[in-house]
Amino acid sequence: MNLRIINANLVVKLMGFYREKTTMFFTFAFPIILILVFGTIFMSQDSMEYRLCVQDLDQTNSSAQAVEILELNGKFKITRVDPAVNAAQYVRVNRVNLVLVIPKGYERSLIQRMMLNDQNASVTITYIYDPSSSSVITKMQILNSVLAVINQGMSGKPPFIRSVEESILTRKYRFIEFFVPGIIAMSVMTLSLFGTVDSDTELRQKGIIRKLSTTPITRTDWILSNILYHFILAVISTIAMLLVSYAVFDVSLHIDAWLLAFILLDVFAFVGTGMILTRFVKEAQSAAAAANAISFPMMFLSGSFFPIELMPGFLQKFARTLPLFYVNEGLRASMVFRDNMAALRSAAIIGVFAAVVFILGIVATKWEEGK
Amino acid sequence: MTKETAYAVEVDRLTKRYGDLPAVDDISFTVRKGEVFAFLGPNGAGKTTTVEIIETIRPPTSGKVNLLGMDVTKKKHDIVHRIGVLPQGFSSFDRITVRETLLYYARLFSVKTDIDGLIELVNLRDKTKEQYRNLSGGLKQRLGIAIALVNNPEVVFLDEPTTGLDPRARHEVWEVLLGLKKKGKTVFLTTHYMEEAELLADTVAIISKGKVIAMGTPGELIERNANYLSLTLKPIDEKVFEIVRKMGFGPVLDNHKNIKVRVEHTYDVQKILNAIKDAGALYLGLDVRKPNLEEVFLKLTGEALREDPDEMETE
Ligand SMILES: Nc1ncnc2c1ncn2[C@@H]1O[C@H](COP(=O)(O)OP(=O)(O)OP(=O)(O)O)[C@@H](O)[C@H]1O
Numbered sequence: 001m002n003l004r005i006i007n008a009n010l011v012v013k014l015m016g017f018y019r020e021k022t023t024m025f026f027t028f029a030f031p032i033i034l035i036l037v038f039g040t041i042f043m044s045q046d047s048m049e050y051r052l053c054v055q056d057l058d059q060t061n062s063s064a065q066a067v068e069i070l071e072l073n074g075k076f077k078i079t080r081v082d083p084a085v086n087a088a089q090y091v092r093v094n095r096v097n098l099v100l101v102i103p104k105g106y107e108r109s110l111i112q113r114m115m116l117n118d119q120n121a122s123v124t125i126t127y128i129y130d131p132s133s134s135s136v137i138t139k140m141q142i143l144n145s146v147l148a149v150i151n152q153g154m155s156g157k158p159p160f161i162r163s164v165e166e167s168i169l170t171r172k173y174r175f176i177e178f179f180v181p182g183i184i185a186m187s188v189m190t191l192s193l194f195g196t197v198d199s200d201t202e203l204r205q206k207g208i209i210r211k212l213s214t215t216p217i218t219r220t221d222w223i224l225s226n227i228l229y230h231f232i233l234a235v236i237s238t239i240a241m242l243l244v245s246y247a248v249f250d251v252s253l254h255i256d257a258w259l260l261a262f263i264l265l266d267v268f269a270f271v272g273t274g275m276i277l278t279r280f281v282k283e284a285q286s287a288a289a290a291a292n293a294i295s296f297p298m299m300f301l302s303g304s305f306f307p308i309e310l311m312p313g314f315l316q317k318f319a320r321t322l323p324l325f326y327v328n329e330g331l332r333a334s335m336v337f338r339d340n341m342a343a344l345r346s347a348a349i350i351g352v353f354a355a356v357v358f359i360l361g362i363v364a365t366k367w368e369e370g371k
Numbered sequence: 372m373t374k375e376t377a378y379a380v381e382v383d384r385l386t387k388r389y390g391d392l393p394a395v396d397d398i399s400f401t402v403r404k405g406e407v408f409a410f411l412g413p414n415g416a417g418k419t420t421t422v423e424i425i426e427t428i429r430p431p432t433s434g435k436v437n438l439l440g441m442d443v444t445k446k447k448h449d450i451v452h453r454i455g456v457l458p459q460g461f462s463s464f465d466r467i468t469v470r471e472t473l474l475y476y477a478r479l480f481s482v483k484t485d486i487d488g489l490i491e492l493v494n495l496r497d498k499t500k501e502q503y504r505n506l507s508g509g510l511k512q513r514l515g516i517a518i519a520l521v522n523n524p525e526v527v528f529l530d531e532p533t534t535g536l537d538p539r540a541r542h543e544v545w546e547v548l549l550g551l552k553k554k555g556k557t558v559f560l561t562t563h564y565m566e567e568a569e570l571l572a573d574t575v576a577i578i579s580k581g582k583v584i585a586m587g588t589p590g591e592l593i594e595r596n597a598n599y600l601s602l603t604l605k606p607i608d609e610k611v612f613e614i615v616r617k618m619g620f621g622p623v624l625d626n627h628k629n630i631k632v633r634v635e636h637t638y639d640v641q642k643i644l645n646a647i648k649d650a651g652a653l654y655l656g657l658d659v660r661k662p663n664l665e666e667v668f669l670k671l672t673g674e675a676l677r678e679d680p681d682e683m684e685t686e
């Protein structure tokens with residue numbers, strides 16, 4: 001191993017990459033575009049569920065307080081609807097799926113109930129909703145439970161059954177926060193796999209490999225500089241993706257050494273896969289096709305874009321045989337769920353895979369053209 | 372260990388088989404230090420195979436090959452520092468400039484190289500900032516030659532350095548190679564252009580179908596294998612042909628109705644001309660020529676060296 005040679009090789013590769021603007025653009029921009037597109041689609045869905053339109057016809061201190069309770073509940077972001085408008089019309093015109101209407105006389109009924117202890121005094125809150133919206137039912141259920149708690153509280157007796165919400169996830173996450181680690185895993189895979197396949201077949205076809213084999217550069221130097229090159233690109237690409245995710249979607253992702261570790265393992269695994277491919281598929285075009293055949297199903301089946309829980313059982317089983325699945329799992333474990341043990345488990349599995357593939361790749365890479 | 376020899380390359384009974392095909396078939400030869408040695412042969416003769424075995428790129432099937440006294444199958448790591456290689460159909464990184472490319476290769480060898488001197492030598496001063504992909508074929512080959520020289524090698528291998536170049540570019544490459552020759556570098560050249568071998572080589576080995584069929588200086592080869600003169604006559608009278616035929620020389624007519632006669636000595640030329648004169652016949656012009664390597668090759672193999680003799684001019 002010769003660091004100066006590795007460095008010389010790295011510099012040439014980076015310069016070539018930098019000067020090839022279209023490749024550079026697609027390498028870095030494509031994952032960012034994916035994040036922007038999918039992030040935007042799902043961002044609106046994320047927030048629609050929590051927006052609540054309230055029309056307060058009573059316009060009293062008490063009714064305002066009630067609205068505030070709904071807001072403080074934390075599940076809703078309240079939009080106040082002008083009491084003068086027709087609520088049903090408002091639903092249609094503004095394409096919201098639900099307006100909660102607090103009736104006139106709310107405060108009066110409340111005083112009757114609380115002060116005068118009139119058990120018959122009550123108010124009726126109306127949901128004006130659009131039944132064609134799929135999320136409106138969930139929204140009404142949440143509302144009902146919030147109202148039940150308020151009712152219960154007013155009865156003055158402590159509740160018998162209490163519930164505590166305990167998600168299996170240690171913290172709540174948004175779709176985009178699930179998505180970004182998947183895209184990082186995927187784009188590091190594609191840039192390593194295709195980068196290796198493209199450059200190896202090109203250099204082989206151009207006879208540059210043959211020329212290099214008459215210089216002191218060794219196979220190890222060559223492969224190490226390749227790894228380093230892809231690692232650098234992967235880190236730059238990841239930083240770009242994260243910057244955009246933070247700036248545009250204000251994601252909350254945990255970044256620590258695991259991120260670097262998984263990027264590195266991802267690079268090793270798929271540079272190795274690329275090296276094996278180019279050994280067996282000599283033509284540049286068929287090599288690219290083979291790389292596609294490997295990476296394409298992997299993207300969709302290993303949970304880069306959506307949770308594998310959404311897939312049928314046998315596909316879920318299959319997903320667990322895919323290396324990219326473990327990069328996804330590991331990155332999410334560390335970035336979203338902050339679960340070091342889970343990250344370690346995934347790292348171990350992808351680590352073994354990367355080691356095996358990489359060693360096979362080294363064995364498969366023939367420096368000398370001739371037999 | 373490395374023993375000092377007078378030979379840069381010693382090839383002893385080298386054979387290389389691809390399946391049933393003996394691409395190189397039991398050949399032996401030596402290359403002296405300081406000489407320009409040319410492997411002359413048609414496509415598929417086994418030139419590249421032989422050269423790449425010497426360069427340690429391919430393993431031989433059998434036989435022994437020493438480079439500067441070192442066994443090529445065992446001393447690859449020592450050998451690469453002492454040779455410079457221009458592979459057939461050389462190519463480099465598309466978007467790296469001439470100077471950067473030379474720097475890159477110099478770094479691979481971990482040597483300080485006079486990059487400017489090299490650029491000067493191959494006449495690429497105006498192109499140092501040009502990316503490889505923008506160079507013409509001739510410039511690419513000259514860059515390839517410069518790269519082959521970055522480690523100041525003792526033996527330089529150039530595999531078909533001028534194939535595919537137009538005549539002007541070819542002559543420019545020859546200029547560079549003549550410069551190398553003047554410097555006393557040992558150069559191992561392969562080519563299928565006999566002009567190239569004749570112009571540059573001290574020793575020519577003619578290779579065909581994996582065998583070296585003749586070897587020597589260009590002069591020796593011609594002397595030995597084509598020791599005759601070619602007389603060409605442009606006749607006015609039809610009877611000139613008859614006169615020559617009757618003298619027993621076996622003349623042939625070419626496409627332009629020229630009479631071609633092969634004779635042993637200048638004395639025979641005299642005889643033919645006298646006979647024509649005595650018969651009162653006339654001819655417009657004549658040309659007496661010593662044969663070249665092309666004819667040597669034709670004689671030895673019964674095949675033309677190049678399928679298309681006009682290739683030099685048209686490609
Ligand atoms: N890797 C290989 N596998 C199988 N056959 C090969 C291989 N390399 C060369 N050959 C065969 O060996 C013979 C010699 O090839 P070689 O390339 O040495 O010829 P050459 O003299 O360099 O020809 P050219 O002028 O076309 O470069 C040819 O018939 C070729 O098809």
Ligand SMILES: [Mg+2]
Binds near residue numbers: 418419420459531
């Ligand atoms: Mg050849």
